[in-house]
Amino acid sequence: MTDDRTPTVEPVALEQLLAELPPELEVGTNLEAILGGRRLVALDDDPTGTQSIADLPVLTSWTVDDCRWALRQPTAGFFVLTNTRSLAEADAAERNREIVAALDEASRLEAVPYVLLSRSDSTLRGYYPLETDVLAEELSARGTGTDGVVISPAYIEPGRITINSVHWSKIAAGMIPVAQSEFAKDASFGYSSSDLRDWVEEKTGGRISRDDVAAITIADIREGGPDRVQEILSGLHDGQPVVVDTTCDADLHVVVLALLRAEDAGQRFIYRTGPSFVRARTGQVATPPIDAERLRAIIAAQPRDPEDRRPSSSRGLIAIGSHVGLTTRQLDRLRGTGKIIELELDVPTLLNPEARDAHVSAVALEAARLLQSDDSDADIVVRTSRTLIKGTDADDSLVIARSVSSALVGTVREIVSQVRPAFVVAKGGITSSDTATEGLSIRRAWTRGTMLPxxxxxxEPVSGPAQGIPYIVFAGNVGDDEALATVVATLRSV
Incomplete structure (x- = not known):
């Protein structure tokens, strides 16, 4: 193992990390207990948290009526897409406050209690501790204290796991402590600590010291079981953080069972997690990827609005905004499959107020023309230029990212106002969030499963201009180099 006081370590095989751990402890998915408990409300700082689960509602709007609709659905929880990772700090705080106010009123009217999950990045980027602090303040103002903040960033499928409180990330060469990954160098949310206890101290500016962070280890989970985990949880007080080891779903099932018991005993928690915890907390297990047959059934279940007069295209639209190296490699592999036409949004032009609108409109017009053309069977890729432009500081970098994303989404909006693509793929966290809300005007949807394991x-959008159009939320930091090409191949097979 390593922590951040040791030199950079060489990648190690996953099997080496797991070799000496105790055997997994199976306690089941705890679904019956989950359905009898509080409704999980996952406030998702970008839309990619839905990629580990299936058949849960998703809100991109958070009026009281929207929250009441979601609370009426017979599910263990639902997502609210906050997109706060793309906002300035003050705006992110205010958005969390708005959602809690609406949710609490909806909860009262529907008589459905809830528990809050602040879903963020499995590679530790995002507004921590701001968001959990704000949620705790809002709950306190409504008479609910917070005993502990459960920190579980694990995302098992792409290889983001935690052992002895050290968070690891998988790369092609093997497993590395997450602070050695490209994601730790993020212009807005960078960090230097892989040990989650040190990370909490770093992110809180020393307000919470490493020694004040509780830990639930693999040994606690697998040898002590739910009783030992609940014992640790029972010692939390005043919003104390507790970091959770995870290498597989079974580990999280043990932790969730202990949390449910602790909540039944009167304790209250806020969760700050990656995607895998959401799956466990809603009583789900990993499901097979959606294939062509399942995709056809989903599309058939949501026919287009009969009042919709737009022509339909047999080809898809792929919007790429993410600039991480993995996305660039995935785009290269998609190019290798052929049958795409690329249109580029030039970032320097997008940052020029005098040229921006004309550039967006020209690209959108050409994309709509190509989607309706009989001369080609190619899908259309609209992408930003690949050179990343950073600001002078983290806030300035966010402003640039937001401006570029807004232009890309504006291009998508203009395209779909003229033609119905066969599918829409949005690549990148901010890109996929903004495409959903502003590009496709999705207000309420269901997440139906995953395109890759x-x-x-x-x-599946419930209404609006995207009804009946499969919408694919594709994070910038997941999958192997072939992932984008594989997803597009499935979409083309329908």
């Missing part, structure tokens, strides 16, 4: 979610 445990990653890349398919949304």
């Amino acid at each position: 445990g990653i890349v979610s398919l949304w």
